[in-house]
Amino acid sequence: MVQLSPAFRGVVGQGRSIGWLHRAIGAGAIAHAYIFEGPAGVGKHTTAKAFVKAIMCKASGCGHCHDCIRIERGTHADAFQIVPDGVTLGIEQIREIQHQVMLKPVEGSRKFFILDEAESMTTQAANAFLKTLEEPPPGVTFILVTSNVHAMLPTILSRAQRLSFNPIPPADVSALLQQRFGVDRDQAELATRVGSGVVGKALALGRGEGMERRKEILALAADLPVLDSLDLMSSVEGIASGIKKPLAEAKAARKKETQDSRETAVSSSHASFIARTLEQRAKREFAQRERQQFEDVLSTFESWFRDIMVTAEGVPELVMNLDRSEEIRRRSEYLTSEQAVGCIEAVERARRMIRRNVNPQLALEAMLFDMQECDKCSV
Numbered sequence: 085m086v087q088l089s090p091a092f093r094g095v096v097g098q099g100r101s102i103g104w105l106h107r108a109i110g111a112g113a114i115a116h117a118y119i120f121e122g123p124a125g126v127g128k129h130t131t132a133k134a135f136v137k138a139i140m141c142k143a144s145g146c147g148h149c150h151d152c153i154r155i156e157r158g159t160h161a162d163a164f165q166i167v168p169d170g171v172t173l174g175i176e177q178i179r180e181i182q183h184q185v186m187l188k189p190v191e192g193s194r195k196f197f198i199l200d201e202a203e204s205m206t207t208q209a210a211n212a213f214l215k216t217l218e219e220p221p222p223g224v225t226f227i228l229v230t231s232n233v234h235a236m237l238p239t240i241l242s243r244a245q246r247l248s249f250n251p252i253p254p255a256d257v258s259a260l261l262q263q264r265f266g267v268d269r270d271q272a273e274l275a276t277r278v279g280s281g282v283v284g285k286a287l288a289l290g291r292g293e294g295m296e297r298r299k300e301i302l303a304l305a306a307d308l309p310v311l312d313s314l315d316l317m318s319s320v321e322g323i324a325s326g327i328k329k330p331l332a333e334a335k336a337a338r339k340k341e342t343q344d345s346r347e348t349a350v351s352s353s354h355a356s357f358i359a360r361t362l363e364q365r366a367k368r369e370f371a372q373r374e375r376q377q378f379e380d381v382l383s384t385f386e387s388w389f390r391d392i393m394v395t396a397e398g399v400p401e402l403v404m405n406l407d408r409s410e411e412i413r414r415r416s417e418y419l420t421s422e423q424a425v426g427c428i429e430a431v432e433r434a435r436r437m438i439r440r441n442v443n444p445q446l447a448l449e450a451m452l453f454d455m456q457e458c459d460k461c462s463v
């Protein structure tokens with residue numbers, strides 16, 4: 085049997101799906117369409133790219149050759165990564181894909197289309213796409229990635245190989261952080277709890293990323309009762325710019341990085357297709373990253389009040405912020421669990437506001453003022 089492609093080494097805890105794809109590559113039995121289904125953050129998109137690298141790279145997915153790098157970035161002439169342009173993946177996008185599907189591969193004998201959030205296809209788009217799935221041109225493979233497979237047309241599902249990606253048990257995440265990344269035990273446990281099952285997040289936390297912000301947020305949560313409105317508003321300002329500035333820089337860097345897509349394009353329509361997929365992906369990704377980071381801030385506040393609540397209720401073993409348990413215990417002596425619940429409800433309201441596209445900075449500010457109200461009577 086051929087060796088497992090190094091491309092799959094970056095995927096954690098999905099041994100069954102990876103074994104399956106590995107055998108398909110070994111047998112030269114690549115399907116025309118796959119569905120990668122499972123909860124968000126468990127490695128579906130990462131596996132899709134790894135699979136494409138394992139097949140297209142001459143060193144079966146080395147991770148650092150020209151092919152692998154372009155597949156990773158989405159600039160390869162024969163491997164496309166599509167995201168919905170807006171809320172849904174519409175008929176226009178499917179027509180563009182269908183046009184590209186009919187063209188011969190540029191560099192090899194295969195073409196790959198990774199469609200993220202495939203469940204967001206409109207009915208019209210899904211029906212059009214079905215026609216392509218019914219008569220797929222040779223050498224074309226679609227990978228439909230979804231965290232909500234039930235929202236997809238059964239006729240599409242029945243024409244694709246389905247691979248399930250499972251949530252990863254916290255103990256596995258913690259063990260992985262310790263064994264493979266050399267993170268010490270306490271840090272690994274903390275990252276696993278705070279990362280709540282999302283491997284990428286736990287890994288980032290385990291490496292120390294985001295820990296600074298977490299510290300800053302917890303300090304702010306602890307100081308909340310004594311802050312005046314001006315302090316509070318400037319703290320929110322600081323958090324917001326701490327999120328937005330690095331993202332704006334990353335966005336500019338990405339733009340530069342992806343300009344090499346024009347090198348590999350063989351026609352102007354091919355070039356503009358690649359450019360458009362990159363642009364749509366970047367737009368979506370950065371908007372999601374910004375929202376996600378604001379939601380992480382909310383979750384950190386939530387974890388603080390949740391910890392106070394469980395401590396006040398006499399179950400301190402459920403505390404998430406293990407490194408702050410002493411402070412949490414002290415705080416729980418004069419904040420009742422009803423007040424803590426009031427603060428948690430404020431988080432939930434802010435979360436709903438952000439999901440309804442309210443400016444996240446305003447939502448955060450409103451949440452903190454609400455929390456101060458809940459918190460005040462305790463000081």
Ligand SMILES: [Zn+2]
Nearest residue numbers: 141146149152
């Ligand atoms: Zn390679």
